[in-house]
Amino acid sequence: MPLQRQLFELAGADANLRFSPYCWRIRLALAHKGLSVETRPWRFSDKEAIAASGQGKVPVLVEGDRWLSDSWAIAEYLEQQYPDQPSLFGSPEGHALARFVNQWTNDVLHPAIARVILPEIYAVLDEGDQAYFRTTREAAFGVSLEQLTEQREAALEGFYKTLKPLQNTLAAQPYLAGDAPNFADYIVFGAFQWARVISGTISIPSTEPVGQWIERMLDVQGGVTRKAPKAY
Amino acid sequence: MPLQRQLFELAGADANLRFSPYCWRIRLALAHKGLSVETRPWRFSDKEAIAASGQGKVPVLVEGDRWLSDSWAIAEYLEQQYPDQPSLFGSPEGHALARFVNQWTNDVLHPAIARVILPEIYAVLDEGDQAYFRTTREAAFGVSLEQLTEQREAALEGFYKTLKPLQNTLAAQPYLAGDAPNFADYIVFGAFQWARVISGTISIPSTEPVGQWIERMLDVQGGVTRKAPKAY
Numbered sequence: 001m002p003l004q005r006q007l008f009e010l011a012g013a014d015a016n017l018r019f020s021p022y023c024w025r026i027r028l029a030l031a032h033k034g035l036s037v038e039t040r041p042w043r044f045s046d047k048e049a050i051a052a053s054g055q056g057k058v059p060v061l062v063e064g065d066r067w068l069s070d071s072w073a074i075a076e077y078l079e080q081q082y083p084d085q086p087s088l089f090g091s092p093e094g095h096a097l098a099r100f101v102n103q104w105t106n107d108v109l110h111p112a113i114a115r116v117i118l119p120e121i122y123a124v125l126d127e128g129d130q131a132y133f134r135t136t137r138e139a140a141f142g143v144s145l146e147q148l149t150e151q152r153e154a155a156l157e158g159f160y161k162t163l164k165p166l167q168n169t170l171a172a173q174p175y176l177a178g179d180a181p182n183f184a185d186y187i188v189f190g191a192f193q194w195a196r197v198i199s200g201t202i203s204i205p206s207t208e209p210v211g212q213w214i215e216r217m218l219d220v221q222g223g224v225t226r227k228a229p230k231a232y
Numbered sequence: 233m234p235l236q237r238q239l240f241e242l243a244g245a246d247a248n249l250r251f252s253p254y255c256w257r258i259r260l261a262l263a264h265k266g267l268s269v270e271t272r273p274w275r276f277s278d279k280e281a282i283a284a285s286g287q288g289k290v291p292v293l294v295e296g297d298r299w300l301s302d303s304w305a306i307a308e309y310l311e312q313q314y315p316d317q318p319s320l321f322g323s324p325e326g327h328a329l330a331r332f333v334n335q336w337t338n339d340v341l342h343p344a345i346a347r348v349i350l351p352e353i354y355a356v357l358d359e360g361d362q363a364y365f366r367t368t369r370e371a372a373f374g375v376s377l378e379q380l381t382e383q384r385e386a387a388l389e390g391f392y393k394t395l396k397p398l399q400n401t402l403a404a405q406p407y408l409a410g411d412a413p414n415f416a417d418y419i420v421f422g423a424f425q426w427a428r429v430i431s432g433t434i435s436i437p438s439t440e441p442v443g444q445w446i447e448r449m450l451d452v453q454g455g456v457t458r459k460a461p462k463a464y
Binding site: 089090091092093094095096097098099100101102103104106107108164165166168169172173175176177178179182184 | 321322323324325326327328329330331332333334335336338339340396397398400401404405407408409410411414416
């Protein structure tokens, strides 16, 4: 009997709208490992559905009777559990340096994108999630969603500035991991997929290295990210 | 007859004061490969001394009759030329991801440190270099050295913010490259060595992950960076 595998993914009011950057990382990681998965829409208010994971955020991967959370920890689990499938990190050095890419994405790239798209995320959430989302995000960024909408131009400018090291890296090689993508690429691409599913505002010209890399990434793993329903 | 190897390094008025972050990368890379080198002090005005490299910046490595420039290119050359010595990148993925670390350091970390220490660099330069340095740096940053001195507190705050992904990475592992340092660590550490040789202003507490990593890095390769003369 094949192992049952389920992935809880953040969804909007429309259950087919899957936008969480951390969930996209794992969808791509599972495909990279050749592992099938049943995805399940999840909303911020569904804490009970994932209580067995011992925490309250997605992605949550259920494999048999194991409940796993945290995208980095899930990737490390998959790497260890399926060593004969294509590697997510390639080598110990690749693994260690992917952690820096992970932190840069979480600490720098995500906040820069969030300042642009948070109001649009709010608009597509299930009603039951909106109050929670507004409260937590306004506290985190120290401004209201309405102020973020007003500040969008400045936020877009800030976002483009954060891309500089990424542009210069991808000008020299096709993927962050080199000649082929691995989990480091999925980490960063998750952020762009988040922006792409939610908003047409953020669009990187295909004349730029990051724009060209995005086009390549939209084709990897059978084009799973390109096919994803968008909010607009 | 052993191969003659010389490294031109940026120096201050005091020829023993070596502070260029890019030059420190190569000093550590050569030590990592177990290669001896004679270092030669160089100043911005000495364009003729390195003309054979076809460009005007250091580090310049001369090996036999080869003239090499650009720290990234020199590291790639050493890796290819000395494949049986300890690897600078560890693997193709480690090599590819080190490029992102390289770009982040050049594009984000260096400018953040420069805003703090440029006036102090100016003060220790050879007289013949000062006018060139002032003109090029004031143009690059759009402010005068005197204004930078006035803005130091804000610059220090900006610098500490840029450390976030580095702090979070080094909280989880001893080196950027994992259990042992490689060229990715030398790239980033070069920036801290630059700050350390020039100025006592930038000092990361040893209670922080980056501070602890700096202490470890000051001991690698026989403590070559710890022994370097400082300007203060």
